[in-house]
Amino acid sequence: LSASTPSTFTAAALRELVGADGVLVGAEEMAPFLLDHRHLYRGRAQAVVRPRDVEAVSRVLRYCHEHRIGVVPQGGNTSYCGGATPDESGRQIVLALARLDRIRNVDADNFSLVAEAGCILARVQEAAAEADRFFPLSLGAEGTCQIGGNLATNAGGLNVVRYGMTRELVLGVEAVLADGSIYDGLKSLRKDNTGYDLKSLLIGSEGTLGIITAASLKLWPQVRAHATAFIALTDVAHVVALLELLRAHGGDRISSFELLPRVAVELTVRHIPGVTDPLDAAHPWYVLCELTAARADEPLADLMQGALEKAMERGWVADAALAANERQRAAFWRLRESVPEAQRMAGPSLKHDIAVPVASLPGFIVEAAALVAQLLPDGVLVCYGHAGDGSLHFNVNRIDGTGVTAFQEREPVLRRAIHDLVTRFHGSISAEHGIGQLKREELARYASPVGLVAMRAIKQALDPRGILNPGKVL
Amino acid sequence: LSASTPSTFTAAALRELVGADGVLVGAEEMAPFLLDHRHLYRGRAQAVVRPRDVEAVSRVLRYCHEHRIGVVPQGGNTSYCGGATPDESGRQIVLALARLDRIRNVDADNFSLVAEAGCILARVQEAAAEADRFFPLSLGAEGTCQIGGNLATNAGGLNVVRYGMTRELVLGVEAVLADGSIYDGLKSLRKDNTGYDLKSLLIGSEGTLGIITAASLKLWPQVRAHATAFIALTDVAHVVALLELLRAHGGDRISSFELLPRVAVELTVRHIPGVTDPLDAAHPWYVLCELTAARADEPLADLMQGALEKAMERGWVADAALAANERQRAAFWRLRESVPEAQRMAGPSLKHDIAVPVASLPGFIVEAAALVAQLLPDGVLVCYGHAGDGSLHFNVNRIDGTGVTAFQEREPVLRRAIHDLVTRFHGSISAEHGIGQLKREELARYASPVGLVAMRAIKQALDPRGILNPGKVL
Numbered sequence: 001l002s003a004s005t006p007s008t009f010t011a012a013a014l015r016e017l018v019g020a021d022g023v024l025v026g027a028e029e030m031a032p033f034l035l036d037h038r039h040l041y042r043g044r045a046q047a048v049v050r051p052r053d054v055e056a057v058s059r060v061l062r063y064c065h066e067h068r069i070g071v072v073p074q075g076g077n078t079s080y081c082g083g084a085t086p087d088e089s090g091r092q093i094v095l096a097l098a099r100l101d102r103i104r105n106v107d108a109d110n111f112s113l114v115a116e117a118g119c120i121l122a123r124v125q126e127a128a129a130e131a132d133r134f135f136p137l138s139l140g141a142e143g144t145c146q147i148g149g150n151l152a153t154n155a156g157g158l159n160v161v162r163y164g165m166t167r168e169l170v171l172g173v174e175a176v177l178a179d180g181s182i183y184d185g186l187k188s189l190r191k192d193n194t195g196y197d198l199k200s201l202l203i204g205s206e207g208t209l210g211i212i213t214a215a216s217l218k219l220w221p222q223v224r225a226h227a228t229a230f231i232a233l234t235d236v237a238h239v240v241a242l243l244e245l246l247r248a249h250g251g252d253r254i255s256s257f258e259l260l261p262r263v264a265v266e267l268t269v270r271h272i273p274g275v276t277d278p279l280d281a282a283h284p285w286y287v288l289c290e291l292t293a294a295r296a297d298e299p300l301a302d303l304m305q306g307a308l309e310k311a312m313e314r315g316w317v318a319d320a321a322l323a324a325n326e327r328q329r330a331a332f333w334r335l336r337e338s339v340p341e342a343q344r345m346a347g348p349s350l351k352h353d354i355a356v357p358v359a360s361l362p363g364f365i366v367e368a369a370a371l372v373a374q375l376l377p378d379g380v381l382v383c384y385g386h387a388g389d390g391s392l393h394f395n396v397n398r399i400d401g402t403g404v405t406a407f408q409e410r411e412p413v414l415r416r417a418i419h420d421l422v423t424r425f426h427g428s429i430s431a432e433h434g435i436g437q438l439k440r441e442e443l444a445r446y447a448s449p450v451g452l453v454a455m456r457a458i459k460q461a462l463d464p465r466g467i468l469n470p471g472k473v474l
Numbered sequence: 475l476s477a478s479t480p481s482t483f484t485a486a487a488l489r490e491l492v493g494a495d496g497v498l499v500g501a502e503e504m505a506p507f508l509l510d511h512r513h514l515y516r517g518r519a520q521a522v523v524r525p526r527d528v529e530a531v532s533r534v535l536r537y538c539h540e541h542r543i544g545v546v547p548q549g550g551n552t553s554y555c556g557g558a559t560p561d562e563s564g565r566q567i568v569l570a571l572a573r574l575d576r577i578r579n580v581d582a583d584n585f586s587l588v589a590e591a592g593c594i595l596a597r598v599q600e601a602a603a604e605a606d607r608f609f610p611l612s613l614g615a616e617g618t619c620q621i622g623g624n625l626a627t628n629a630g631g632l633n634v635v636r637y638g639m640t641r642e643l644v645l646g647v648e649a650v651l652a653d654g655s656i657y658d659g660l661k662s663l664r665k666d667n668t669g670y671d672l673k674s675l676l677i678g679s680e681g682t683l684g685i686i687t688a689a690s691l692k693l694w695p696q697v698r699a700h701a702t703a704f705i706a707l708t709d710v711a712h713v714v715a716l717l718e719l720l721r722a723h724g725g726d727r728i729s730s731f732e733l734l735p736r737v738a739v740e741l742t743v744r745h746i747p748g749v750t751d752p753l754d755a756a757h758p759w760y761v762l763c764e765l766t767a768a769r770a771d772e773p774l775a776d777l778m779q780g781a782l783e784k785a786m787e788r789g790w791v792a793d794a795a796l797a798a799n800e801r802q803r804a805a806f807w808r809l810r811e812s813v814p815e816a817q818r819m820a821g822p823s824l825k826h827d828i829a830v831p832v833a834s835l836p837g838f839i840v841e842a843a844a845l846v847a848q849l850l851p852d853g854v855l856v857c858y859g860h861a862g863d864g865s866l867h868f869n870v871n872r873i874d875g876t877g878v879t880a881f882q883e884r885e886p887v888l889r890r891a892i893h894d895l896v897t898r899f900h901g902s903i904s905a906e907h908g909i910g911q912l913k914r915e916e917l918a919r920y921a922s923p924v925g926l927v928a929m930r931a932i933k934q935a936l937d938p939r940g941i942l943n944p945g946k947v948l
Contacts, residue, residue: 109714109833110864156665165665167674168642183924190863191630191639191829192902193678194917195909195947196929200641200674204667221721240583247695251768252726294725355665359583389664390584428666435669443668450657454936455670461935462928473669 010069011047014093017059022099024048033094036085037078041437043086045072048094054174054182054213060095061211061467062180070470071095073207075117075149078141080353081436083153083206087471097148100213103127111219112171112188117148117212124217133219136163136255140337151212154204156432161388162255162292165432167203169218175202175210178463188216201458206434207469209462223255225293227300228323229308230332232283237362238316239287239387245316246289249307253291253300257388258336259361260286264384267342267397268335275335278321278328287387288336343382343397348404350379350411352394354422355431361390364425371417372396376410378403391431394418419446435473443473484543485521488567491533496573498522507568510559511552515911517560519546522568528648528656528687534569535685535941536654544944545569547681549591549623552615554827555910557627557680561945571622574687577601585693586645586662591622591686598691607693608768610637610729614811625686628678630906635862636729636766639906641677643692649676649684652937662690675932680908681943683936697729699767701774702797703782704806706757711836712790713761713861719790720763723781727765727774731862732810733835734760738858741816741871742809749809752795752802761861762810817856817871822878824853824885826868828896829905835864838899845891846870850884852877865905868892893920909947917947 014023024030025047033048035041046069051057064071070092074084086092100116103124107113108131115124121142128135137150139157149155151173155166163169172187185199202210233239239259246254262284268275291300304322311317323329343349356364365383372381379396386392396414398407419429423446435443444452452474459466459474488497498504499521507522509515520543525531538545544566548558560566574590577598581587582605589598595616602609611624613631623629625647629640637643646661659673676684707713713733720728736758742749765774778796785791797803817823830838839857846855853870860866870888872881893903897920909917918926926948933940933948 107831107833109718110831112831154667154671156667160665164642165667167671168638177924177928181924181927183928184922185925187900187902188831189829189900189902189905190832191634191860191865191905193628193630193639193904193906193908194902194921195678195925196683196932197628197641197671197674197678198925198928200671201932204669204671209670221725244583248768251695251772294722298725355663357581357584357586357662358664359581386665391665426661426663428661428663428668430667431663431665432667434667447668448658450651450655451659451669451672453655454651454657454672457935458670458675458932461931 013063014047014049014060017063018049018051018056022050022052033074033077033096034086036082038080041082041085044088044090045086045092045094046090048096050096050099052099054100054176057095057176057211057213058180058182061176061178064093064467065179065465068465068467069093070467072469073097073152073211075146075152076120076141076144078145078149079153079436080433081438083434083436083472084149092470095211097146104214106131107188108133110188112216113219114186114214114216115147116214117146119147121145121147121150128219129222132222134222135217135219137166137169140340147215148212151203151215152205152207153434156386156389156391158256158258158386160386161257162252167200170199170203170215171218172216173199173202173212174214175212177210178465178468183210186214186216204434206436206473208459208473209468221294223292223294224296225298225300226329227291227304228329228332229289229304229320230278231287231289231308231320232279232318233285233287234315234318236285236365239285239361240359242287242311242316243358243388245311246307250291250303253293253303254289254388255292256288256290258288258385259387260288260336260339260384261382263380263382264339265335267346267382268338271342271345272338275338278332278335279319281319283318288332339382339384343395347398348408349382349395349397350414352415352418353431353433354394354418354427354429355389355391356422356425356427358388358390360425361387364421364427368394368418368421371421372414375414375417376407379407437472440471440473487537488521488523488534491537492523492525492530496524496526496530507548507551507570508560510556512554515556515559518562518564519560519566519568520564522570524570524573526573528574528650531569531650531685531687532654532656535650535652538567538941539653539939542939542941543567544941546943547571547626547685549620549626550594550615550618552619552623553627553910554907555912557908557910557946558623566944569685571620578688580605581662582607584662586690587693588660588688588690589621590688591620593621595619595621595624602693603696606696608696609691609693611640611643614814621689622686625677625689626679626681627908630860630863630865632730632732632860634860635731636726641674644673644677644689645692646690647673647676647686648688649686651684652939652942657684660688660690678908680910680947682933682947683942695768697766697768698770699772699774700803701765701778702803702806703763703778703794704752705761705763705782705794706753706792707759707761708789708792710759710839713759713835714833716761716785716790717832717862719785720781724765724777727767727777728763728862729766730762730764732762732859733861734762734810734813734858735856737854737856738813739809741820741856742812745816745819746812749812752806752809753793755793757792762806813856813858817869821872821874822882823856823869823871824888826889826892827905827907828868828892828901828903829863829865830896830899830901832862832864834899835861838895838901842868842892842895845895846888849888849891850881853881911946914947
């Protein structure tokens with residue numbers, strides 16, 4: 001098989017395995033599967049294969065293993081790192097999981113549900129809510145992304161400060177390994193010390209160690225009370241102390257703690273219809289904080305107010321607005337959630353998805369901002385994100401539309417400087433978006449060399465023919 | 475080297491690597507390291523090696539790798555499964571981590587601390603408390619067990635229902651791999667998606683994939699309020715509904731939810747000085763439930779009382795005592811925590827460390843009790859434990875001291891029946907104690923065959939010479 005002649009033999013064989021309607025080979029029908037969400041990568045493929053159940057996934061993997069065909073799993077195709085896009089050889093196939101879309105089971109008493117990989121995240125949230133339960137994973141793409149992809153990339157999002165990353169929300173997985181064998185690890189147990197943690201290994205491996213086909217997910221009591229505040233800091237240095245104070249006041253009730261710079265307010269007010277500044281005056285930094293509880297009668301607003309008054313006395317907080325109703329709460333969140341869209345409308349941007357220890361956030365921001373001012377004086381820093389986890393979208397925007405090419409040419413220099421700084425702060429060069437193909441070289445540069453050796457050994461052990469999402473992560 | 479002639483060459487070489495006082499070879503000084511906590515296994519060893527730092531551990535591993543000497547890591551030697559005891563060949567060495575006992579760093583603002591493997595668990599708890607923080611791992615052996623062993627076995631304990639197993643309490647690890655290379659994964663980040671989750675893989679691998687030498691641990695706000703109740707159920711069937719009601723009332727504040735049968739009260743009252751029955755009348759089943767909060771002024775007692783009143787109205791709860799002060803709270807916990815000791819004093823017992831989905835607990839208990847009555851009619855079922863996690867110490871005691879041998883001879887038959895039943899309930903044959911050498915054959919029998927193949931491939935990849943804790947887990 002040469003790269004330029006997609007095999008009709010393969011397509012025919014795949015149709016045998018998954019049914020005729022499960023194999024796409026036409027250029028037009030394949031196109032949406034071959035372009036990544038950020039339009040950074042356009043790949044080619046022999047076929048897009050859409051199995052309906054785990055047995056069909058198993059048959060496809062067995063076939064591809066035998067014929068050494070690379071398999072690129074794809075969920076909602078919302079990767080920020082090109083993690084679900086095939087290479088340009090035309091030799092690989094895309095394995096789209098969208099048709100594995102059943103909620104197999106909701107067990108309210110056990111606070112768990114079993115969803116297949118292709119379930120849209122929002123659908124999983126709904127299935128939990130229908131059983132009066134709460135599934136906390138929440139992120140911008142939740143109406144499009146699929147739970148299998150969320151697991152494959154160990155997605156983060158807005159509620160990590162309280163509930164943890166995806167890995168911490170999963171009780172068990174079902175996955176198909178490279179040779180087509182089906183690993184049935186779909187237990188719904190809170191305690192299970194029977195051997196190595198294959199579940200955690202598969203989660204976050206971006207489809208390079210196995211294809212997750214279903215997961216048993218942890219549920220929580222339904223959330224019935226919110227207190228949501230839009231808080232202006234006097235100085236970004238106080239973000240750590242504010243978080244600590246809110247934790248002391250609110251106990252474990254902080255479910256979101258998001259940092260926003262002034263420019264994020266300006267951009268969203270300018271570009272997103274209906275967004276207004278929640279506060280009267282301008283302030284350099286803001287925190288959007290939400291407390292939640294399972295009891296409708298918890299005095300969350302009092303807790304929030306008490307903490308904010310203390311923070312004002314101490315000079316950390318300049319002003320704050322507490323959402324008085326669901327409409328105001330939605331407005332605060334709309335501002336926060338439309339920052340990426342406002343950025344896009346303002347112009348191209350250089351993005352970094354980084355994390356540092358929470359206590360180091362202010363120091364990191366000051367030093368990193370100085371680097372931007374020095375290396376890209378015509379860039380506008382839009383640094384925001386999940387401060388409660390030490391995670392930042394450290395983006396630099398070109399606002400006025402001029403000099404775009406020169407701006408983008410500085411990307412490698414800025415990236416190197418930022419990632420070097422992250423490393424000096426004992427941070428992460430990929431907080432929540434993963435590695436994919438975008439950061440493969442960065443990983444090779446910044447990861448622990450011993451860790452890399454171990455990762456490669458594991459990859460070799462579980463996928464000796466290298467057919468699982470080739471060219472991703474390692 | 476033959477099994478009967480421990481090598482003086484090895485001992486001399488090891489002394490070079492860790493210092494003269496770090497190598498024990500005398501029979502008497504080695505004896506405590508060669509006998510397991512339950513006195514089920516007595517091994518032999520060339521030497522007991524006690525390095526003081528990670529570099530010395532690395533040198534020892536490199537040496538043992540080169541000379542193909544089996545290395546058995548040992549922390550507080552409190553394994554219930556013979557996981558830290560060498561075999562009888564006399565060829566292996568014991569690697570005692572006790573001297574790696576520094577708290578390297580406590581970062582209150584980041585809610586994290588870094589402890590070396592040999593730190594006693596209680597010392598880690600204290601270090602957190604000194605910084606006004608809380609480290610939630612808590613179990614019977616906390617005054618003896620070491621945090622490295624807790625990680626190696628993914629320890630569970632009393633607070634899992636709220637905080638999760640050990641794996642969920644860890645931000646990063648430092649470990650020495652089979653060839654002596656040092657994996658520096660000691661990050662203190664809440665979000666880090668840079669490659670495979672080596673941390674979770676090493677945690678719970680019982681020293682068979684690497685030797686954990688230090689860990690970065692998550693801390694929580696210090697606990698300042700408790701409400702502790704000793705609750706009599708009308709029927710074990712109501713335990714699930716009671717847990718659900720308490721979750722709805724108490725939100726995420728349930729930190730312990732322990733099930734006890736009547737016989738546990740009787741045994742502790744009889745055998746443990748000072749233990750009294752907290753309630754006036756006898757009841758078939760009890761729950762010891764504790765709510766905790768970070769704010770001293772949280773109305774936890776009101777929450778508990780409200781939930782219990784509702785549970786009584788519904789007929790689930792017959793009676794309950796709410797601890798009025800710290801002394802009463804300690805008395806409830808003393809009863810719970812001395813069940814294993816009371817069992818020991820009552821006579822030999824057959825132990826099973828199992829878990830099922832929480833909602834299946836009552837059904838499992840009824841069926842399993844019927845099996846015991848049928849297979850061991852002279853046994854007394856002492857089934858208790860962490861019901862909030864679906865985890866049970868399913869033990870059968872021989873009370874009157876007669877027929878002990880016959881009783882123990884039935885062990886394999888009972889074990890098979892219980893583990894078969896656990897499997898039918900989609901449960902775990904090792905909820906929190908791990909596999910060690912005790913359950914290796916059970917794991918081979920009950921684990922997913924595909925999972926076992928994957929585990930063996932990973933073991934082979936990371937420890938190709940098989941020197942790390944040989945004969946454990948796989």
